[in-house]
Amino acid sequence: QQQVKQSPQSLIVQKGGIPIINCAYENTAFDYFPWYQQFPGKGPALLIAIRPDVSEKKEGRFTISFNKSAKQFSLHIMDSQPGDSATYFCAASIGNYGQNFVFGPGTRLSVLP
Amino acid sequence: NAGVTQTPKFRILKIGQSMTLQCTQDMNHNYMYWYRQDPGMGLKLIYYSVGAGITDKGEVPNGYNVSRSTTEDFPLRLELAAPSQTSVYFCASSFTGGQQYNSPLHFGNGTRLTVT
Numbered sequence: 001q002q003q004v005k006q007s008p009q010s011l012i013v014q015k016g017g018i019p020i021i022n023c024a025y026e027n028t029a030f031d032y033f034p035w036y037q038q039f040p041g042k043g044p045a046l047l048i049a050i051r052p053d054v055s056e057k058k059e060g061r062f063t064i065s066f067n068k069s070a071k072q073f074s075l076h077i078m079d080s081q082p083g084d085s086a087t088y089f090c091a092a093s094i095g096n097y098g099q100n101f102v103f104g105p106g107t108r109l110s111v112l113p
Numbered sequence: 114n115a116g117v118t119q120t121p122k123f124r125i126l127k128i129g130q131s132m133t134l135q136c137t138q139d140m141n142h143n144y145m146y147w148y149r150q151d152p153g154m155g156l157k158l159i160y161y162s163v164g165a166g167i168t169d170k171g172e173v174p175n176g177y178n179v180s181r182s183t184t185e186d187f188p189l190r191l192e193l194a195a196p197s198q199t200s201v202y203f204c205a206s207s208f209t210g211g212q213q214y215n216s217p218l219h220f221g222n223g224t225r226l227t228v229t
Contacts (some may be wrong), residue, residue, distance in 0.1 A: 009153070034217070043117070043203050043220025044156070089155060098146045098207055098218050099171060103155035 002027060004092050006104030013080055014112050021075045021107045023090035028071070030092040030102075035064065035075050038087045038106075047088070048075070049096075080111045115139050119204050119221035126194040126228045134189040134224050136204030144207045145187040146218070147171075147179065149200040156203065162187055163209075194228040201225050 005024045013019045023033075034049035050057045050064040050073065057064045061078040077084055090104040120135045138145065143164050148156040148171075158171030162181040176198055178190040187206075191198060205218045 004155075006155075036218075041222065043205070043222050044218075045220065046217035049217075096207075096216060097209060098144060098205060099158060099161045099169070101156075101158070101218075103157075105153050105155045 002102050004090060004102045004104045006090050006107060008107060009105070010108040010110075012110045012112065015080065015082060017080050017111070019077050019080055019084075019109055019111075021088055021090070021109070022072065023074065023092075023104050024070075024072045025092045025102075026071065027092070027094075027102075029094050032093045032096050033064070033066065033073050034091050034093070034096075034101075035062075036089045036091065036103075038089065040086075044089060077109075080109075082111045082113050085109055085111050117204055117206055117219050117221035119202075119224050121224060122222070123225045124227070126191075126226065128194060128196065128228060130194050131190070131192050132194070132226075134191075134202055134204075134226075136187045136189070136221060137185050138187075138204075138206040138219070139185065140206060140208070140219065141184060142206035142208045142219070143184070144209050145181065146205045146207075147177070147187070147189045148203045148205065149173065150203060150223070151200050159189065159202075191226075196228050199226060199228045 035047045036044035037047040038044040063076040066073045093100040117138045146161045147159040160179040162168045205220045
């Protein structure tokens, strides 16, 4: 019940495409769903996060869609750029406490020029 | 503003050796964490601390020890290195207060450890 499933494992899109990364969870007590972006040789950094009281959140070209009844959430990257090439991790947590985070296994995104 | 600093960046250990991974943060964060990252496995929590003098186990604590004598520092100790501890280790910190949902985890750049 503590697992967060993430797909696909890897994704290749052309510049300007809209990659979509999907995550699913089981524990209905989770109330915080962040996405972290990690570039090679660097630590993850918070990209965008959502709480279950809204179904969508946008920040620039990044959008989280959240489906509470299906226990699924997804990241969409509009007008993707080669600089978006990175590994993306979804996570779920009870509160924004690092010790409660359950991370997905990650999606390696490559955006071709 | 350095954020979270980890040293060393890379290390190769022989089986049975010991070492300490250093982590320091200059953001006056109360919470600090150690994660390990293995390919295709996401991040797994090893230990965490909610303040100086207080530490607790995470999901995968076996083979590791930590201490938190100051707010800034949170070293991770490997006593008897084993090949299963080959991984990338990340230290992170966060401020958990009244606006906890606005306080992200800040990660260091990691230590890549190989045990042979």
